[in-house]
Amino acid sequence: MAMPQNSTRENGFCFTQPLNFSCPSPRSGEAGRAFGAVSGREGCSTSLSNGIASSGARSPSDSCAEPLCSSTPAEEEPPFEEGIKYVSAEGEELACGWGGFTPGCLQLCNTSKGVLFFLCMASFLQGMTVNGFINTVITSIERRFDLRSYQSGLIASSYDIAACVCLTFVSYFGGNGHKPRWLGWGVLVMGLGSLLFALPHFTTGQHEARSAAEVGVCGGNQSLPCSQAASSLSGYRFVFMLGQFLHGMGATPLYTLGVTYLDENVKTNYSPVYIAVFYTAAILGPAAGYLVGGMFLNIYTEIGREIDIAPENTLWVGAWWIGFLGAGAASLLISIPILGYPQRLPGSQRYIVMRVSEAHQLKDGSHKKASDPDFGKTVKDLPRSVLLLLKNPTFIFLCLAGATEATLIAGMSTFGPKFLESQFSLSASEAATFFGYLVVPAGGGGTFLGGFLVNKFKLRCSGIIKLCLLCTVSSLLAIFVFFIHCPNMPVAGVTQMYDGSALPGGHLNLTGACNAQCGCLQGTYSPVCGTDDIMYYSPCHAGCKRVSENLRNGKKVYHECSCVDRALLPGPGDAEAGKCTSSCAKKPLLLCFMFVVILFTFLSSIPALTATLRCVSDRQRSFALGIQWIVVRTLGGIPGPIAFGSMIDKSCLLWQDQCGEQGSCYVYQNSAMSQYTLIAGLVYKVLGTTFFIVACLLYKPPPPESAPGSSDTSENGTSDLQEQKPSLPAEEDI
Numbered sequence: 001m002a003m004p005q006n007s008t009r010e011n012g013f014c015f016t017q018p019l020n021f022s023c024p025s026p027r028s029g030e031a032g033r034a035f036g037a038v039s040g041r042e043g044c045s046t047s048l049s050n051g052i053a054s055s056g057a058r059s060p061s062d063s064c065a066e067p068l069c070s071s072t073p074a075e076e077e078p079p080f081e082e083g084i085k086y087v088s089a090e091g092e093e094l095a096c097g098w099g100g101f102t103p104g105c106l107q108l109c110n111t112s113k114g115v116l117f118f119l120c121m122a123s124f125l126q127g128m129t130v131n132g133f134i135n136t137v138i139t140s141i142e143r144r145f146d147l148r149s150y151q152s153g154l155i156a157s158s159y160d161i162a163a164c165v166c167l168t169f170v171s172y173f174g175g176n177g178h179k180p181r182w183l184g185w186g187v188l189v190m191g192l193g194s195l196l197f198a199l200p201h202f203t204t205g206q207h208e209a210r211s212a213a214e215v216g217v218c219g220g221n222q223s224l225p226c227s228q229a230a231s232s233l234s235g236y237r238f239v240f241m242l243g244q245f246l247h248g249m250g251a252t253p254l255y256t257l258g259v260t261y262l263d264e265n266v267k268t269n270y271s272p273v274y275i276a277v278f279y280t281a282a283i284l285g286p287a288a289g290y291l292v293g294g295m296f297l298n299i300y301t302e303i304g305r306e307i308d309i310a311p312e313n314t315l316w317v318g319a320w321w322i323g324f325l326g327a328g329a330a331s332l333l334i335s336i337p338i339l340g341y342p343q344r345l346p347g348s349q350r351y352i353v354m355r356v357s358e359a360h361q362l363k364d365g366s367h368k369k370a371s372d373p374d375f376g377k378t379v380k381d382l383p384r385s386v387l388l389l390l391k392n393p394t395f396i397f398l399c400l401a402g403a404t405e406a407t408l409i410a411g412m413s414t415f416g417p418k419f420l421e422s423q424f425s426l427s428a429s430e431a432a433t434f435f436g437y438l439v440v441p442a443g444g445g446g447t448f449l450g451g452f453l454v455n456k457f458k459l460r461c462s463g464i465i466k467l468c469l470l471c472t473v474s475s476l477l478a479i480f481v482f483f484i485h486c487p488n489m490p491v492a493g494v495t496q497m498y499d500g501s502a503l504p505g506g507h508l509n510l511t512g513a514c515n516a517q518c519g520c521l522q523g524t525y526s527p528v529c530g531t532d533d534i535m536y537y538s539p540c541h542a543g544c545k546r547v548s549e550n551l552r553n554g555k556k557v558y559h560e561c562s563c564v565d566r567a568l569l570p571g572p573g574d575a576e577a578g579k580c581t582s583s584c585a586k587k588p589l590l591l592c593f594m595f596v597v598i599l600f601t602f603l604s605s606i607p608a609l610t611a612t613l614r615c616v617s618d619r620q621r622s623f624a625l626g627i628q629w630i631v632v633r634t635l636g637g638i639p640g641p642i643a644f645g646s647m648i649d650k651s652c653l654l655w656q657d658q659c660g661e662q663g664s665c666y667v668y669q670n671s672a673m674s675q676y677t678l679i680a681g682l683v684y685k686v687l688g689t690t691f692f693i694v695a696c697l698l699y700k701p702p703p704p705e706s707a708p709g710s711s712d713t714s715e716n717g718t719s720d721l722q723e724q725k726p727s728l729p730a731e732e733d734i
Contacts, residue, residue, distance in 0.1 A: 132289010
């Protein structure tokens with residue numbers, strides 16, 4: 001794929017002669033100063049920080065009635081208004097379109113809000129596909145293509161591997177190139193990855209599922225023979241890995257170049273709000289993926305075919321591929337308008353002129369190298385760019401803090417549903433839905449609120465880092481809620497003997513006198529809840545002989561269960577499919593504090609991202625985000641689930657037995673799970689707090705006497721926490 005090349009007019013606003021502020025205000029009695037165009041026309045000249053004169057192009061109108069991207073000079077120069085007049089670059093194309101096709105109707109979208117809409121759509125699709133559909137359908141893919149857990153783990157990690165491989169290249173060259181083209185091509189590649197991911201459904205034969213009408217009852221247990229050879233379908237894992245690799249490649253520009261493109265084309269104090277909306281869409285995407293993906297899984301994978309098993313059956317394979325087809329087609333459509341946007345939006349010059357750099361000041365002054373307009377255009381500048389970032393301690397510790405937060409987010413997003421499932425004795429689908437109800441308001445609300453607070457209080461870089469520190473300390477205090485836990489529901493043969501006595505020496509024994517004649521196997525874990533409020537490994541282990549269906553809730557009811565005692569009447573009792581309902585009194589408290597932990601963790605995400613953008617030079621923003629994403633993924637996103645998973649596995653009571661090999665965990669000890677979750681949370685939250693403190697202490701802002709408008713300067717008389725608002729024309733483009 002041909003990637004876009006760097007523009008030869010990188011700065012866009014090219015000036016040809018020095019300007020000065022020597023002329024009086026165009027209006028008598030007014031003290032305003034105006035930036036006038038002096039190339040080829042008369043008028044007063046003004047001084048810009050780069051000391052070069054501009055072409056006399058008319059500034060884009062803020063009115064919706066006029067084209068927003070016209071680069072044709074007006075016949076007559078409009079009278080100067082008090083404040084600043086912004087000019088567009090000579091010969092720079094600011095129209096929205098594809099090549100020479102720039103219809104006027106498209107120019108209505110050629111605004112920062114238009115860009116935000118399409119980027120939000122792209123991030124929503126990315127979140128829905130990668131963090132929603134993939135996690136929802138991974139079990140169905142394992143069943144359909146006979147994959148082991150470690151093979152499905154490789155499929156999931158292919159996304160992060162691709163992102164780490166591409167981040168340096170994309171953020172370095174894309175940051176100095178035509179960002180919308182990189183973004184558009186990235187979304188297109190992401191769409192192709194989704195279509196490729198769905199391809200195996202159409203290239204394999206029809207799925208044949210075994211009929212399982214009586215599987216599970218006493219004497220009727222069935223299991224696939226252990227000697228069965230591995231299926232040839234497992235080779236399709238490489239197709240899934242390639243699809244995920246394309247997902248990772250396509251999403252790489254989205255969260256590096258997309259963020260900096262928004263930041264460059266809006267006012268500095270509005271930037272956190274735009275970025276917060278962008279990331280909120282990315283968080284809502286997985287929630288939609290879980291809901292929509294769950295709906296599709298209730299449809300059998302071979303649409304229109306009659307089958308006698310229900311979706312609750314462990315042999316069921318849902319229509320996992322539909323979501324990827326829809327997401328792939330939508331991504332291809334969204335990439336078209338993104339490819340049509342100009343390198344910078346009309347009117348963005350006003351924000352470039354007034355932008356005040358808050359880049360960390362290095363003692364040797366080497367940070368000034370990044371302000372060179374030619375810096376970063378060639379590969380030879382790549383080592384110097386990396387060195388400049390490594391010499392920036394504020395940037396380094398913000399990256400490390402981001403990695404600790406990413407570890408918690410990745411770990412909790414992976415094992416949060418499992419924690420709820422174990423603590424409150426929920427089914428997997430109920431736990432996932434419950435967790436979604438927690439994450440959407442807490443994660444989405446916290447992300448948006450973080451950007452809103454930075455904008456509301458006009459926080460400078462140092463103040464933003466202090467806000468991140470406050471959020472991290474708040475979530476650190478809330479995480480102590482994991483000291484409490486819900487008691488385990490009694491499980492026969494796992495937490496107690498079949499007669500209710502304690503297990504001798506803590507050893508498991510799923511066989512009792514009541515089910516010894518049933519010949520039960522441990523091939524399939526299908527828990528049932530007896531009328532005695534005790535859970536059993538399967539209907540067979542409960543000694544059940546017959547099965548029927550509860551007409552009220554559609555669940556299977558098993559009868560004549562020899563291991564289940566009736567409360568009042570003698571003889572065998574009944575059992576219902578599923579886990580016993582937990583009546584844990586601590587449930588509201590646990591959920592409330594988990595909400596607080598998630599809220600404050602996501603509340604610091606946008607401020608931390610904004611601080612990263614502010615503490616580096618303007619020309620290094622995209623590359624800095626790329627390096628930060630590499631650090632966050634390699635130290636946080638990839639090892640996070642592994643670290644949490646290994647700690648949670650220590651609390652397992654009952655493991656799956658796959659022909660003598662240990663599989664996944666069926667039953668956890670709730671007290672141990674809470675303790676290990678608390679330890680992991682405390683370790684990473686304390687590290688995050690420490691990194692934010694060090695970043696705040698080591699941050700060295702620019703000297704206050706510098707003039708605004710230069711690439712490494714600060715405003716006069718501006719406090720450490722607040723950003724002094726420059727005077728702009730009345731008609732501001734937010």
